[in-house]
Amino acid sequence: MSEPASTPTTLDALTARMIAEMDALPRRLADGARYLIDHPDDVVISSMREIAARAGVAPATLVRLARSFGFADWSQMRALYTEHLRTVPARYADKARAAVESDKAGGLMAETFRAQEASLAFAAQVNPPEAFTEAARTLAHAKRVYVAAFMSCRGPGLTFTYLCKMLRPNVELLGGEGSSLVADLSMLEPGDAVLSINFQPYGREIAQVAEAVQRSGADLISLSDSRATPLQAQARTVLLYSAESPSFFPSIVSAVALVESLAGAILAELRDTATDRINRIEEQLYASGSYQHSRRSKS
Numbered sequence: 688m689s690e691p692a693s694t695p696t697t698l699d700a701l702t703a704r705m706i707a708e709m710d711a712l713p714r715r716l717a718d719g720a721r722y723l724i725d726h727p728d729d730v731v732i733s734s735m736r737e738i739a740a741r742a743g744v745a746p747a748t749l750v751r752l753a754r755s756f757g758f759a760d761w762s763q764m765r766a767l768y769t770e771h772l773r774t775v776p777a778r779y780a781d782k783a784r785a786a787v788e789s790d791k792a793g794g795l796m797a798e799t800f801r802a803q804e805a806s807l808a809f810a811a812q813v814n815p816p817e818a819f820t821e822a823a824r825t826l827a828h829a830k831r832v833y834v835a836a837f838m839s840c841r842g843p844g845l846t847f848t849y850l851c852k853m854l855r856p857n858v859e860l861l862g863g864e865g866s867s868l869v870a871d872l873s874m875l876e877p878g879d880a881v882l883s884i885n886f887q888p889y890g891r892e893i894a895q896v897a898e899a900v901q902r903s904g905a906d907l908i909s910l911s912d913s914r915a916t917p918l919q920a921q922a923r924t925v926l927l928y929s930a931e932s933p934s935f936f937p938s939i940v941s942a943v944a945l946v947e948s949l950a951g952a953i954l955a956e957l958r959d960t961a962t963d964r965i966n967r968i969e970e971q972l973y974a975s976g977s978y979q980h981s982r983r984s985k986s
Contacts, residue, residue, distance in 0.1 A: 701767055910927075
C-alpha cells in the first residue's frame with residue numbers, strides 16, 4: 688500500500704499537486720482547486736467566503752480541499768499563498784484590472800478596451816519567453832500541424848491556420864468543412880503537433896483531442912485561460928491568456944494576439960524557408976487577380 692503524499696510546503700508544490708490530481712478530485716473540489724490555481728493572489732486579499740462565491744462552491748468545499756492536500760484547515764493552506772505573495776511583485780495585469788474596476792464612469796466601450804489592455808498585459812507577463820519559443824519551435828518543425836479550436840475559439844484558430852499556411856505546408860483546422868473531428872484525429876501520428884485554443888467552459892471536443900494526442904504521441908501546444916485544463920497532462924507547452932471581459936461573453940482578444948505572435952515566432956524560426964514561401968504565395972495572389980489592384984512595379 689502506497690504512503691500518502693506529504694503536505695506541500697511551497698505554493699509551487701501545492702499548485703503542481705492540484706494540477707496533477709485534478710482529474711481525480713470530486714467535481715466541486717476540482718472547481719475550487721481550478722480557481723485557486725488561476726487566482727492565487729485572491730487567497731490572500733479575499734475571505735474564504737468571497738473566494739468560494741467566485742469559484743461557485745460552498746466555503747466548506749474549500750476546507751475539504753485544504754484537508755485533501757494534508758492541511759489541518761483553510762488557514763494553514765492559505766499561509767502558503769501569503770508567503771508566496773511576499774516574494775513576488777504585483778502583476779501589471781492585476782494593476783490594470785484594478786484600474787478597470789475603479790473606473791465605471793467611462794462607459795462600456797472604454798471599460799471594454801481597458802479590460803482588453805489588461806488581458807494583453809496579462810498574456811505578455813505570465814508566459815515565459817522560453818515557453819513561447821518552445822511552442823513556436825514545435826509548431827515550426829512538426830511534420831503536420833493541426834489546429835483544435837471550436838465554438839468561440841474558432842476565430843483565433845482560423846487566424847492561426849491562415850497565417851501558418853503562409854509559412855509552412857501541412858497545416859489544417861480540425862473538424863473543418865467536409866471533414867469530421869473523429870476522422871481528423873484518427874490521422875494523428877508521432878511527429879505531428881496540435882495547437883489547442885480553449886477557455887472555460889470547455890467543450891466536449893477537448894476530451895477527444897486529449898485522448899487522441901495521448902494515443903498518437905503527437906505534441907500538444909495548449910493556449911488556454913487556465914493552467915488546469917483537461918489538456919494539461921498531455922501538453923508539451925502551455926501558454927495562458929485572459930478571457931475576462933466586462934461584457935456578457937469572454938474575450939478572445941489576447942488569444943488572437945498570442946496566435947499572431949506565434950506566427951511571427953514561427954517565421955523567425957523557419958527564416959528563409961518561410962520567407963520564400965510567402966513570396967511565392969504573394970506572387971500567385973497578384974497573378975491570379977485575388978488582389979483588386981495590380982502590384983506596383985519595382986523601379
